[in-house]
Amino acid sequence: MTAYKVLIADDNSVDRKVLSRVVRNQGNEVIEATNGFEAVDIFTEHRPDIVLMDVMMPGLNGKEATRQIKSIAEEDFVPVIFLTSLSDAQSLADCLESGGDDFLTKPYNHVVLQAKIDSYHRMSEMHRTLLNQRDEIARVNRHMLQEQRVAKAVYDNVAHAGCLTSPNIRYELSPLAVFNGDVLLAARKPGGGMHVLLGDFTGHGLPAAIGAMPMADIFYGMTAKGFGLREVLREINQKLKSILPVGFFCCAAAVDLAPDRQAASVWMGGVPDCYLLRNDGEMIETLSSRHLPLGVMSADKFNDQMTEFPMANGDRLFLWSDGIIEARNSDGEMFGQERLLNVVRDSAHASEVYEDIQRAVDEFVDGSEQDDDTTLIEVVMDDALREDKESAVTKAGISQGPRDWNMEYRLEASTLKSFNPVPLMNHIMMEVPGLRAIGGQLYTVVAELFSNAFEHGVLGLESSMKQSPDGFVEYYRQREKRVAALEEGFVRINMHHTGDGDSGKLTLTLEDSGDGFDYQQHDISIGNNYSGRGIPLIESICDSIEYHGKGNKVSVVIHWPLELET
Amino acid sequence: MIDLDSLNMLKDIMEEEFQPLIELYIRDSDRRFPEMRQALQEGDCESVRMTVHSLKGASSNVCAVELAEQAYSVEKMAIAGDTAHLRGAIDELEQSYLRVRQQLNSLL
Numbered sequence: 001m002t003a004y005k006v007l008i009a010d011d012n013s014v015d016r017k018v019l020s021r022v023v024r025n026q027g028n029e030v031i032e033a034t035n036g037f038e039a040v041d042i043f044t045e046h047r048p049d050i051v052l053m054d055v056m057m058p059g060l061n062g063k064e065a066t067r068q069i070k071s072i073a074e075e076d077f078v079p080v081i082f083l084t085s086l087s088d089a090q091s092l093a094d095c096l097e098s099g100g101d102d103f104l105t106k107p108y109n110h111v112v113l114q115a116k117i118d119s120y121h122r123m124s125e126m127h128r129t130l131l132n133q134r135d136e137i138a139r140v141n142r143h144m145l146q147e148q149r150v151a152k153a154v155y156d157n158v159a160h161a162g163c164l165t166s167p168n169i170r171y172e173l174s175p176l177a178v179f180n181g182d183v184l185l186a187a188r189k190p191g192g193g194m195h196v197l198l199g200d201f202t203g204h205g206l207p208a209a210i211g212a213m214p215m216a217d218i219f220y221g222m223t224a225k226g227f228g229l230r231e232v233l234r235e236i237n238q239k240l241k242s243i244l245p246v247g248f249f250c251c252a253a254a255v256d257l258a259p260d261r262q263a264a265s266v267w268m269g270g271v272p273d274c275y276l277l278r279n280d281g282e283m284i285e286t287l288s289s290r291h292l293p294l295g296v297m298s299a300d301k302f303n304d305q306m307t308e309f310p311m312a313n314g315d316r317l318f319l320w321s322d323g324i325i326e327a328r329n330s331d332g333e334m335f336g337q338e339r340l341l342n343v344v345r346d347s348a349h350a351s352e353v354y355e356d357i358q359r360a361v362d363e364f365v366d367g368s369e370q371d372d373d374t375t376l377i378e379v380v381m382d383d384a385l386r387e388d389k390e391s392a393v394t395k396a397g398i399s400q401g402p403r404d405w406n407m408e409y410r411l412e413a414s415t416l417k418s419f420n421p422v423p424l425m426n427h428i429m430m431e432v433p434g435l436r437a438i439g440g441q442l443y444t445v446v447a448e449l450f451s452n453a454f455e456h457g458v459l460g461l462e463s464s465m466k467q468s469p470d471g472f473v474e475y476y477r478q479r480e481k482r483v484a485a486l487e488e489g490f491v492r493i494n495m496h497h498t499g500d501g502d503s504g505k506l507t508l509t510l511e512d513s514g515d516g517f518d519y520q521q522h523d524i525s526i527g528n529n530y531s532g533r534g535i536p537l538i539e540s541i542c543d544s545i546e547y548h549g550k551g552n553k554v555s556v557v558i559h560w561p562l563e564l565e566t
Numbered sequence: 567m568i569d570l571d572s573l574n575m576l577k578d579i580m581e582e583e584f585q586p587l588i589e590l591y592i593r594d595s596d597r598r599f600p601e602m603r604q605a606l607q608e609g610d611c612e613s614v615r616m617t618v619h620s621l622k623g624a625s626s627n628v629c630a631v632e633l634a635e636q637a638y639s640v641e642k643m644a645i646a647g648d649t650a651h652l653r654g655a656i657d658e659l660e661q662s663y664l665r666v667r668q669q670l671n672s673l674l
Contacts, residue, residue, distance in 0.1 A: 014591045014624035021580050058616055085623060107626055 004028045004121050005046065009039035009065065010054035010083060019052065019083070019108065026114045036060025040068045043078075050120050051080045052104070055095060063098035070099050077127035079120035083108075148179055151209060159216040162186050163194060168382035170354050173375050181208030182321050182375040183250075185216055187223040190433070192386045195223045195232065196255040196379055199294070200271065200321035202248050211250060211295070214239050225430075228437040229256040230304040233267055233294065237302045240295030249295035253287075253319045256306065259385045264317060265306035269293045272325050272337060277350040279314030284344055287317075304440065311381040316350050318357075323373040327361055330368045335361060354378045401433050403499045410492045416454060417486055422447045425493060432497060434504050434560045441541050442558070448538060449510050449554065450491065455479060457512030457552055458489040489513040499560075509555040516551030567662075568669055572629040588670050591628050595621060595667070599660050606652055614652065615644035618659075630666045633659075 006028045010016040013034070020030045031046055033039035037060045039053065051069060055062040066080045082095040082103040095103045102116060155178055164171055164186045173184050181201035188194050197219055201208040215236050222232045233254055240250055251270030258264065268274070270293035276285040291303055311317075327335040343360045347353045354376075361374060407428060411421060426443045429435050435442060455461045459482040465471040494509040538545065542556040577584045598617050605613035622637035640655045 012620045012623050013594060014587065014627050017583065017587050017590065018576070018580070018627045021583055025579060056616065056619060085619075085626075106623060 004050060004117060005031065005048040006117065007031050007033060007039065007042060007046070007048040007051045009033040009036065009051065009057070009062065011035050011057040012054070015054070015083075015106070022108065022110055022113065023052070023117070026110075026117070028117065036062065036065035039065045040072070043069045044072055048078070049124060050117060051078060053080050053082055053100070055082050055084045055086070063095070063100075066099045075131060077124050079124060081116060081120070147206070148176065151206065152176065152178065155209065155213055155216070158213050159183075159185065159220070162220070163188050164377075166194070166385075168380040168385065169196075169377065171375075171377040172358065173377075174373070177373075177375060178209045178212050179205055180323070180373050181212075181250075182323065182373075183212045183215060184375060184377060185219045187220050188385070189223060189256075190226045192260055193256070193258045194385060195219065195229050196257065196319075196377065198253045198271070198319045198321060198375065198377055200251040200323075200375070202250070207248065211240055211244055211248070214243065215250065215294075222436075226433040226436040227439055229254055229265065229267070230306060231436070231439045234299070234302055234304050234440055237294045237297065238299045241298060244295050249293040251289075251293040251321070253289075255317060255319070255379060257311075257379060257381065257385065259381060259383055262310060262312055262381065263308055264311045264379075264381070265308050266317075267291065267304070267306045269296075272320065272322055274317065274319045275341075275344055276309055276311070277316045277318070277344070277353060279312065279316070279350055284341075285309070313381055313383050314350075315381045316353070317379045318344070318353065319377050319379070321375045323375050324357070324361055327365050327374055328368060329364050329366060335364050339364070401431050402497065403432075403501060403504070404497065406494070406496045408492065408494045410490055413458075413486050413489045416458060416489065416491060417483055420450075421491075421493065422450055425450075425495065428495065429497075429506070432499070432504065432506075434499065434502075435506065438541060438558075438560065438562055445538050445542065445556065445558075446508065449508060449556065450493070452554070453491045453510045453512040453514075457514030457516070458491060459483065459486070460514060504560050506558045506560070507555055508558075509553065511553040514552050516549065516553075519547040519551045567630060567632055567666055569629040569631050572631075573673070576627075576629060585674060588628065588674060591624055592667055592670065594624060595663055599656065599663070602656050603653075606649065606656070609649065611644045611647045611649065611652075614656075615641055618644060621659075621663075625663075625666070628666075628670065633662050633666050636662055 006023050008016055008020050008023065008030055009032075010019065011034055016032055016034070020032055024030050031042055031048060033042050036057050039051070040060070042048075043051065051066075053062045053066055057065075060068075062082060066082075069078065069080065079101045080099065082100045083106065084091065084095060084103055085106040086092065087105055092103050092105075101120065104113060104116065152175075162185055163169075164184060166186065166188075169186060171184055173182060174180070177183075181203055183197070183199035183201070185197040185199070186194055197215075199212070199215060201211050218236050218239060219232055222235060223229075227235075233252075244250075249270070252268070253271045253274060254267045256265040264276075266287055268287060268289040269291035271289055273289075274287045276287060278285075287307070287309075290305070290307065297303070325335055325337050325340060329335075339360070340357065343356050344353050347356045357376060409421060409425070411419065422443065425446050426439065429442055429446075430439055452463075456463055459479060461475060461479055461482070465475040465478075490513045492511045494507075494511075496507040496509070498505050538556065541558055541562060543559055544555075544557045546555045547553065548555065576587075580587055598621050602614050602617050605611075605617065618637050618641045622634050622641060625637060626634035636659055640652070640659055643652055643655055
């Protein structure tokens, strides 16, 4: 049995001696005090585990001594058991009222005495464990908040370049929203207009925040370099897909606001319906998610198709994460899409919708804690955004980079066996700011032309094989075999660009060591699906496609800026 | 006057401390009667009450059950401030105590 340190305070020496002996006989260590003052002093010095306290003592009585001991003990639990010969209910209740934990009536029952000492000792230990765990939790929590502050500072540095303060934007986002998984990004495009992205990562805390860093980095970096929003989304998707664990992704709404053509292109994946409100009309247009969230699909399956909406000056787009719809009132009821739609519908004017939504949500949650989870943004079409086109910084940005240049790259057989030159080609083309906006499409064009030159030209594979599923398999079996056996051959790539900084012309020429084909016998004009995959895309951005010589050399010409796709 | 069975149990519990305990009881109690009378003379009933309360507890510990009961009735008198009867009650209590003391001494 563990020896407990027991303080016995009793002015009656006979009583004290008897009790002391009993408690010692039970294996405990006893310290005696002959009055209340002594009890307090001894307690301070020896810190006993439990106190047996006579109620009636001259000088400082038991109740007052107990109050002092409890205050000295602070948050430590020191059980005080009153010793009393009083037996009426009120006197016993008074004992507990004055801060005692229990009482023991004289004459003492030894079994009950020991049982109480043991029981209170267990409670003390439980209390100690509780305090330790509380302190541990507090420590961990402090540590976590500290980490979040650091992470937030880093995140703010990454995301600082945003233009959320533009006059055409109003938004609501809690300061630590990134740890709720909500992200709001906005950046001016070098050519005027802006990109806006609202993201809602799955989960909470650091796991939800971690993906926001590369997302903001890519968004701001690529937008500043003039990449189109489709390329930006494609890159973000690929990055998130590769870094986030399975089951983690980012619901997002992305807007390419183009005041020069008075339109907005919108991409939405996994976010609730958003609304477009006309400045001069009552009609509410609903924008719905048509894609899976970012970070779900692999790069080759990702769909970057955007939906275009004409937007006149003063027309407004409202985007939000599911935080608003899932905001709960004190009854646990959700705000819901219907209530939101009603607020929008009941607003006197489009310009008042933003405040009306804020007010309605505030009133609905009415102090019930989690209204800091709501992320909301209003984006207004504004002609003034066009002015950025004339700004010195942007002018310099768009004019920089190579204008007139030519590059030739010849790959021999041993290189072709294992090296794919397409990323490098793409990288070189992306040095031209005007080509960045169509980076994704260019990549596909170069990839298609190179694969034609290598597979049909150098390896001599028939494209017609790929037209049936069996042939498709056979085609790749043959390809593998011929690559392994390849000893001679080459692909020569030539890129030629001319331009004035505002527009340009890129000519891509690929020549291979193969036998070519009788292109004059084939209808190779644009619009004819002569070799399978990738061609609709080539058609959509190439102005011409031309074969030379025996058919082992092809040139395509691309002018930028592109005619708008719809 | 003394519950001898209980006193033997106390002897078992206290072992070598038994004799000093009884001596302590007698020393303490001897002193309490002049204290009570002094307090009573000063009209300090609360002090009388404290002293007789202690005597009651100590007596019950040394198994002088009847003496403890008698002390309890004096304690109630002191609480009530019944000074008229207290003097006589204290005298009677002392007589009982002296008999208990004699018996205890004979047992040592």
